[in-house]
Amino acid sequence: MERDTIRQEIEKLREIIRQHDYRYYVLNQPTVTDDEYDALMRKLQELEKNYPEYLTADSPTQRVAGKPQDGFPPFLHFQPLLSLSNAVEEDDIREFDQRLQRLLNQNQAEYVVELKIDGLAINLRYEEGILTHGATRGDGTVGEDVTPNIRTIKTIPLRLLGDKIPQVIEIQGEIFMGKNAFNRLNQERIAKNEPPFANPRNAAAGSLRQLDPRMTATRELHLFVYGATLIESNLSPITHWELLMYLKELGFMVNPYIQLVSSIEEVIDIHRKWEKKRKQLEYEIDGLVIKLNSLPDRSRLGSTSKSPRWAIAYKFEATTEMTRILNIEVNV
Numbered sequence: 001m002e003r004d005t006i007r008q009e010i011e012k013l014r015e016i017i018r019q020h021d022y023r024y025y026v027l028n029q030p031t032v033t034d035d036e037y038d039a040l041m042r043k044l045q046e047l048e049k050n051y052p053e054y055l056t057a058d059s060p061t062q063r064v065a066g067k068p069q070d071g072f073p074p075f076l077h078f079q080p081l082l083s084l085s086n087a088v089e090e091d092d093i094r095e096f097d098q099r100l101q102r103l104l105n106q107n108q109a110e111y112v113v114e115l116k117i118d119g120l121a122i123n124l125r126y127e128e129g130i131l132t133h134g135a136t137r138g139d140g141t142v143g144e145d146v147t148p149n150i151r152t153i154k155t156i157p158l159r160l161l162g163d164k165i166p167q168v169i170e171i172q173g174e175i176f177m178g179k180n181a182f183n184r185l186n187q188e189r190i191a192k193n194e195p196p197f198a199n200p201r202n203a204a205a206g207s208l209r210q211l212d213p214r215m216t217a218t219r220e221l222h223l224f225v226y227g228a229t230l231i232e233s234n235l236s237p238i239t240h241w242e243l244l245m246y247l248k249e250l251g252f253m254v255n256p257y258i259q260l261v262s263s264i265e266e267v268i269d270i271h272r273k274w275e276k277k278r279k280q281l282e283y284e285i286d287g288l289v290i291k292l293n294s295l296p297d298r299s300r301l302g303s304t305s306k307s308p309r310w311a312i313a314y315k316f317e318a319t320t321e322m323t324r325i326l327n328i329e330v331n332v
């Protein structure tokens with residue numbers, strides 16, 4: 001391909017992705033499926049990898065997408081809420097494992113395998129055991145402070161439980177709406193001549209980002225937590241698994257299907273199993289998240305500006321129909 005044509009294709013892809021980001025993160029009205037979006041992103045990443053001279057700092061591949069919306073006060077996360085690098089191919093997952101072992105100079109790594117819940121990320125701050133703030137991810141650094149809305153969600157403790165209360169902690173998790181609640185909500189909306197939500201993820205995001213918390217209170221939202229930053233605390237867990245058990249003690253819902261594994265082939269088996277079983281769950285998942293269990297090793301690996309090096313989203317395969325739509329879109 002001519003270099004000019006490549007540059008133009010890169011720019012066109014970026015523009016398409018920016019439009020999708022805006023519709024997804026700001027308006028909550030996506031016009032393509034996530035699989036289609038992911039394939040566009042992968043295509044852009046591949047072109048930028050092969051033609052690094054065209055890589056620019058403002059490319060959608062270089063940042064955590066999303067934007068705080070006007071109407072909510074800004075909230076500065078103690079630690080940035082990053083995105084995840086992702087893969088769909090088994091070989092990419094094996095490569096991730098190899099890379100980690102190489103960087104850590106080890107010949108085996110232990111992972112926690114979690115379901116990738118299709119909702120929206122939230123960061124909760126507790127001071128002396130009391131919920132003080134709840135914020136969306138926003139652009140990763142600054143989120144939208146949606147505390148009054150967060151307080152209406154019954155699976156979020158307003159006061160932490162147990163006898164190991166940290167002085168200051170920020171807890172991350174995924175807010176989601178179950179499939180039945182989503183269907184009920186859409187039926188009500190259609191009956192009232194209101195536009196239905198495209199999927200449970202959009203319904204959850206739209207419900208949480210209501211300016212009137214009374215509206216959020218009518219929606220059935222839940223939270224699974226999957227991470228935390230102990231800002232001031234006497235405890236210092238050394239594995240992610242330990243941290244998750246601690247979050248349970250504090251009164252949070254941790255997804256019951258988390259698994260601790262010590263080989264990447266086990267991870268691949270678990271993925272195959274969930275690919276078949278995902279429909280049986282009452283909430284939507286779009287893959288698994290594979291996380292290194294050792295917290296000191298995670299610190300050694302660190303993160304890029306967009307995603308941690310110690311985790312990867314292992315997404316489910318797109319359907320052929322979706323790929324066909326994508327080809328038309330990319331080649332216009």
Ligand code: NAD
Nearest residue numbers: 020024030032033034037083084114116117120121226289
């Ligand atoms: P991502 O959704 O691929 O992964 C990161 C997110 O996963 C986290 O922020 C968190 O919210 C979530 N998550 C769920 N379970 C988790 C767990 N157990 N541990 C850690 N995180 C967990 O990346 P992203 O940056 O949030 O969003 C990009 C994705 O959004 C794309 O891959 C695409 O699927 C979708 N998207 C779609 C459109 C569209 O138009 N359809 C537009 C933009 C983005």
